[in-house]
Structures are given as structure tokens and as C-alpha cells.
Amino acid sequence: SSARSAMPIRVLPPQLINQIAAGEVVERPASVVKELVENAFDAAARSVDIEVEQGGLRLIRIRDDGCGIAREELPLALSRHATSKIASLEDLERVTSMGFRGEALPSISSVARLTVTSRTRGERCAWRVTADGTGTDFDVQPTAHPEGTTVEVRDLFYNTPARRKFLRSEKTEFSHTETLIKRMALSRFDVGFSLKHDSRTVLNLRPAETQAEIERRLGLVLGDAFLENALTVEFSAAGLKLSGWVGLPTFSRSQADMQFFYVNGRLVRDKLVSYAVKQAYQDVLYHGRQPVYVLYLELDPALVDVNAHPAKLEVRFRDSRMVHDFLFRALHRVLAESKPKASEAEIT
Numbered sequence: 001s002s003a004r005s006a007m008p009i010r011v012l013p014p015q016l017i018n019q020i021a022a023g024e025v026v027e028r029p030a031s032v033v034k035e036l037v038e039n040a041f042d043a044a045a046r047s048v049d050i051e052v053e054q055g056g057l058r059l060i061r062i063r064d065d066g067c068g069i070a071r072e073e074l075p076l077a078l079s080r081h082a083t084s085k086i087a088s089l090e091d092l093e094r095v096t097s098m099g100f101r102g103e104a105l106p107s108i109s110s111v112a113r114l115t116v117t118s119r120t121r122g123e124r125c126a127w128r129v130t131a132d133g134t135g136t137d138f139d140v141q142p143t144a145h146p147e148g149t150t151v152e153v154r155d156l157f158y159n160t161p162a163r164r165k166f167l168r169s170e171k172t173e174f175s176h177t178e179t180l181i182k183r184m185a186l187s188r189f190d191v192g193f194s195l196k197h198d199s200r201t202v203l204n205l206r207p208a209e210t211q212a213e214i215e216r217r218l219g220l221v222l223g224d225a226f227l228e229n230a231l232t233v234e235f236s237a238a239g240l241k242l243s244g245w246v247g248l249p250t251f252s253r254s255q256a257d258m259q260f261f262y263v264n265g266r267l268v269r270d271k272l273v274s275y276a277v278k279q280a281y282q283d284v285l286y287h288g289r290q291p292v293y294v295l296y297l298e299l300d301p302a303l304v305d306v307n308a309h310p311a312k313l314e315v316r317f318r319d320s321r322m323v324h325d326f327l328f329r330a331l332h333r334v335l336a337e338s339k340p341k342a343s344e345a346e347i348t
């Protein structure tokens with residue numbers, strides 16, 4: 001209460017405003033990587049190359065071959081609440097891009113040294129912008145770079161020591177990034193990914209076009225045994241579509257660490273979804289065991305609110321009952337069909 005009376009109300013400086021926003025979005029190197037790869041997806045990139053040094057604490061560099069950012073828009077890209085992805089409430093209510101908040105780049109620039117280099121199609125040279133951390137001042141210089149964008153993030157949390165203290169070892173931080181990239185690689189089979197840590201290539205995935213390439217990518221993420229022990233899901237009803245793979249009950253795990261659920265291409269964790277899957281497995285899974293699945297739900301973007309979480313890890317369904325029932329029915333049917341002959345009469 002003494003603090004309240006000692007200080008007048010004031011508007012915070014832009015850098016501090018961005019640092020507060022960064023607190024919600026940028027928890028660790030992997031969260032920076034997530035935002036930057038999402039930007040590459042939104043730029044229609046066909047390949048995304050990720051380089052990380054010292055677990056991402058020293059450097060995160062992401063290069064894409066997407067549409068690039070025009071010179072005059074580079075300072076805007078680093079400005080708060082500036083986005084090319086939505087322009088109105090109607091757009092927000094049916095958003096199909098990964099980003100829309102216009103917060104990632106300004107947030108990152110307030111807690112790290114950020115450089116964005118970009119070249120749009122037909123442009124004669126590339127342009128590079130650096131943010132000085134105040135949140136308002138940007139320096140744009142000409143440079144060489146192929147069509148597309150490279151974002152470099154150095155010395156994450158150099159100016160927010162309290163945040164830096166929460167980071168784990170370089171190895172652990174890198175493993176978060178590796179897991180994230182694998183998960184994102186399953187959301188976009190048509191995009192190539194490479195991941196390097198301290199100059200060591202950890203992942204190298206070409207765009208997967210054939211069924212064999214898709215299966216190879218799945219095997220890399222979930223282990224080669226997964227597909228031999230999985231059922232294909234392909235189910236639609238009332239405008240909802242569910243596809244992907246569910247592991248056989250005999251392929252279950254003791255942990256819920258191999259459960260991937262994407263809503264309109266976005267990896268989400270959702271209690272309702274986990275509950276529906278769990279129920280569908282109830283009769284066939286031993287108590288305490290966790291199913292393995294990679295599932296893609298597609299529905300009208302107007303029926304799902306993606307603006308429910310700053311890091312966009314959660315979504316809200318307009319009609320959650322309907323989504324739950326749909327998931328349960330679809331998975332229950334697939335699992336029932338996999339049962340031995342004797343139980344076939346029970347199929348509904």
C-alpha cells in the first residue's frame with residue numbers, strides 16, 4: 001500500500017511494455033523458435049532452417065524461403081500490435097494464420113538482440129533491421145540475402161536476469177526445441193526442416209510428398225514401430241474432419257508423451273480433447289496406460305477461438321460438446337473395428 005501512495009500513475013515506456021508481453025510469450029528458447037517457425041509458415045515457406053547455439057541462449061537463427069518483408073515494412077514488423085495477418089474483428093474470428101497478435105517480434109526484441117534480414121520476390125537486395133531494445137528505434141541497412149527471411153536472436157534474456165535464472169541446462173533447453181520442431185514437422189509435411197545445434201545437424205527433413213516420405217517422417221518422430229502398431233483415422237461428420245493415426249492399445253505408454261493433436265494445423269493441448277480420447281480408449285487400455293496418437297482435427301475456423309492463450313497453446317471450441325462427441329465417436333469406432341472378430345457385433 002505504501003508503493004501505491006508513493007508513485008503516481010504513469011504510462012510505462014515501450015520497452016517495458018514489450019518485456020511484460022514477453023513474459024507471457026517468451027518463456028525459453030523453444031518459445032522463441034515456435035514463434036519464428038510459425039512466422040515462416042505464415043510466409044508460405046517451403047523450407048525452414050533452424051540453427052541454435054548453446055541451447056539457444058547464445059543464438060537462435062531461423063531462415064525461411066517465404067514471401068519476405070518489404071523494406072518499408074521492416075520497422076513495422078518489429079513494432080507492437082503490428083501485423084499483416086488480420087485487420088478487423090471479423091478476420092480475428094475466422095483466423096487461419098498461425099500468428100495474428102503482432103507481438104512476437106517486439107516481445108523478443110525487448111529481451112534479446114534481434115536482427116531481421118529479409119528480401120521479397122523481385123527486390124534487388126535484401127534489408128536488415130536491428131532493434132535497439134527501446135521498442136521504438138530501428139536501423140534499416142541494405143545487405144545480401146536470398147528471397148525469404150532470416151531472424152537472428154542473440155543472448156536471450158541478457159537484460160532480464162530474473163528470467164534467465166529460470167532456464168535449465170543448454171542440453172535441456174535444446175531438447176525442448178528439438179521436441180518442438182518434431183511436433184511442428186508433423187503439422188506441415190509439405191515443409192522441409194533442418195535443425196542444427198552447435199553446428200551438429202540433428203534433423204534434416206525434406207518436404208514429404210510421397211506416402212513413403214510421410215511415413216519416414218512419422219517414424220523419425222514417433223519411432224519406426226509406431227506405424228506398425230497404429231490404425232489410420234479418417235472420419236468426417238457435420239463439417240468436422242478427423243484424420244491421422246492412433247496407436248493400438250498394446251502400443252500404449254506409461255507417460256502421455258506421444259500425444260499430438262492439431263486443430264486446423266495448430267498443435268494444441270486441450271483437456272476436452274484428451275478426455276474424449278481417453279474415453280474412447282477406456283475399454284481397451286489397461287488402467288494407467290497412455291495412448292499414442294497423432295490426430296488432425298479440421299473445422300470451420302469460425303467455430304474455434306484461437307485467441308485464448310498468449311502463446312496460442314490452447315483453443316476454445318464454440319460448441320465443445322459437439323467436438324467432444326465427434327472425437328469420441330470417431331475414435332471409438334476405429335478402436336472397435338480393430339478388436340478381434342468376437343466383438344464385431346458390438347460395433348455401432
Ligand code: ADP
Nearest residue numbers: 039043077083084099100101102103104105149
Ligand atoms: P504476427 O505473426 O502475430 O503477425 P509477429 O510479431 O510474429 O506478429 O510478426 C509481425 C509481422 O512481421 C507479421 O505479421 C509478418 O507480416 C511479418 N513477418 C514476421 N516474420 C516473417 C517471416 N518469416 N516472413 C515474412 N514476414 C514475416
Ligand code: MG
Nearest residue numbers: 035039099104
Ligand atoms: Mg508471429
